[in-house]
């Protein structure tokens with residue numbers, strides 16, 4: 001199901017930007033309100049997922065992932081093309097990071113691209129993702145951000161990583177949508193990495209509100225990997241109360257069937273709560289299964305699951321993945337070197 005909006009709230013400074021024109025063309029039935037300042041629309045009680053705010057990013061577009069003490073160096077950066085997401089995962093860290101749920105798209109893409117060119121020339125990471133502040137693909141058929149950025153990665157050693165829980169991929173495979181004026185993404189597809197987050201069916205049903213079903217994500221993985229585009233898998237977050245070896249083994253077996261030997265990497269991360277998120281989830285989803293079990297606050301203020309259980313889960317999942325995907329790298333997300341070692345997962349050099 002393609003996500004749509006019934007209203008565009010356009011910052012006056014963004015009105016003439018190509019991305020604003022594209023969104024107006026693609027959403028011909030949406031009401032357009034031009035405003036001198038979008039701030040009043042970001043009030044927590046005023047925000048609506050039916051409307052889209054279009055404005056300019058004033059700060060930097062590209063940032064490093066915050067490293068934690070004693071974790072392996074991160075070889076990825078993130079680019080903030082939008083803020084927020086049409087889905088409502090109960091564990092979403094954006095709930096504690098932002099004080100509103102309004103989806104915002106940044107339309108000053110020329111400055112974004114200049115910044116991207118500089119990073120790709122002077123300080124290229126192995127990957128740059130658009131999926132840190134929202135799902136990369138959920139509204140990509142409207143923004144065409146992936147198609148817009150991909151040509152800049154041509155002949156670089158960096159991959160553009162889109163992260164998703166959606167099945168919104170058709171525009172990546174057939175780039176001929178109404179209002180489109182961009183080159184086919186498929187032409188630069190060797191620089192694209194599409195990463196799906198996967199979870200057991202019950203976790204998706206109960207905790208990933210609005211996101212695609214497991215079967216539908218597997219079907220989308222099959223189509224993308226069949227087209228030759230690289231696919232990666234994130235088991236992040238793994239929610240301990242939903243973890244069973246049987247279900248994860250079934251998912252990994254399904255991946256072997258749909259993507260054969262074309263998975264680029266796996267990333268594993270057990271649910272953790274940055275400051276503020278625990279309290280947020282408790283008040284919004286009282287009694288939620290995601291908070292079940294033995295959690296502790298670590299020295300950096302994050303709430304994490306009991307370490308020996310984390311190690312056990314990583315060890316089991318690593319074994320399952322390695323049995324089916326012998327040479328595919330498995331990496332941990334935001335875990336101390338000692339956890340990698342105890343789980344028997346090689347630290348990347």
Ligand code: SF4
Pocket residue numbers: 084085086087088089091092093094133134135165211
């Ligand atoms: S898909 Fe990602 S960004 Fe969107 S609600 Fe879920 S966790 Fe948050």
